[in-house]
Amino acid sequence: MSENTILKGKSRDEIAKAYKSEPWWYDLRGFFILTFAYNSTLSSQIRFLGKNFGPKHLEVACGTGTLLQYILYWRSFKKLPQSNIIGIDYAESMLAGALYRFKNKKYINFIHADAAQLPFPDESFDTINVANSVHCLPDVAAALKDIHRVLRPHGTFAANVLLYPSGRGLLSYFATRINNWGIKKGILVTPYHRSHIRGLYEKSGFTIIEESVSGNCYNVLLTKFVH
Numbered sequence: 001m002s003e004n005t006i007l008k009g010k011s012r013d014e015i016a017k018a019y020k021s022e023p024w025w026y027d028l029r030g031f032f033i034l035t036f037a038y039n040s041t042l043s044s045q046i047r048f049l050g051k052n053f054g055p056k057h058l059e060v061a062c063g064t065g066t067l068l069q070y071i072l073y074w075r076s077f078k079k080l081p082q083s084n085i086i087g088i089d090y091a092e093s094m095l096a097g098a099l100y101r102f103k104n105k106k107y108i109n110f111i112h113a114d115a116a117q118l119p120f121p122d123e124s125f126d127t128i129n130v131a132n133s134v135h136c137l138p139d140v141a142a143a144l145k146d147i148h149r150v151l152r153p154h155g156t157f158a159a160n161v162l163l164y165p166s167g168r169g170l171l172s173y174f175a176t177r178i179n180n181w182g183i184k185k186g187i188l189v190t191p192y193h194r195s196h197i198r199g200l201y202e203k204s205g206f207t208i209i210e211e212s213v214s215g216n217c218y219n220v221l222l223t224k225f226v227h
């Protein structure tokens with residue numbers, strides 16, 4: 001795959017349809033995918049993404065908000081400041097789960113939107129997270145461009161991206177099988193090679209601050225550097 005590839009295998013509507021499942025099944029399935037495809041743990045995701053919450057935060061492709069809720073529990077346990085949060089997702093059923101989960105929380109709102117056409121003015125957010133979803137976006141280049149647009153100068157953007165499994169052992173075999181199933185079902189667009197997604201971030205105007213690989217997951221913290 002070249003650095004310029006725009007992935008349009010499935011449309012956003014087909015992807016939204018693939019995510020039309022009961023929130024409890026989505027969460028259970030997510031646990032297996034996290035363990036066997038990402039080879040990662042909930043606690044490492046919470047610690048990585050939980051650090052990136054400024055006063056005005058955007059959560060792109062928030063799903064049912066399960067992970068977001070764990071992250072907010074963790075932040076409250078660590079006595080970290082509360083943020084005003086907007087969550088967006090293209091699948092209405094996922095958003096319905098998130099709305100129900102956070103129905104009494106005034107500091108968090110949800111909007112039905114496409115990551116590639118964010119309905120916000122330029123430079124609206126201090127921080128943006130995309131959790132477990134970069135590899136689920138049909139037009140990742142357009143989404144990164146719009147995320148860059150709505151992030152304020154020197155704001156930070158954190159994302160974890162599913163990588164092609166490395167190695168040849170049983171774990172890689174299972175990860176590859178799960179990924180192929182996810183692509184067929186439409187809940188995954190593609191895993192990435194690190195150099196490819198790194199190139200797309202840089203091409204969208206982001207500067208890498210921190211990066212690490214954990215299991216089959218590439219964690220990266222980026223900023224919108226302005227001269």
Ligand SMILES: C[S@@+](CC[C@H](N)C(=O)[O-])C[C@H]1O[C@@H](n2cnc3c(N)ncnc32)[C@H](O)[C@@H]1O
Nearest residue numbers: 061062063067089090091094114115131132133
């Ligand atoms: C694997 S889920 C991750 C959800 C959540 N962030 C989490 O970590 O549990 C991927 C999410 O991406 C959303 N998604 C896919 N394409 C999208 C798009 N173009 N715009 C907004 N959301 C999208 C799906 O609806 C789904 O909720």
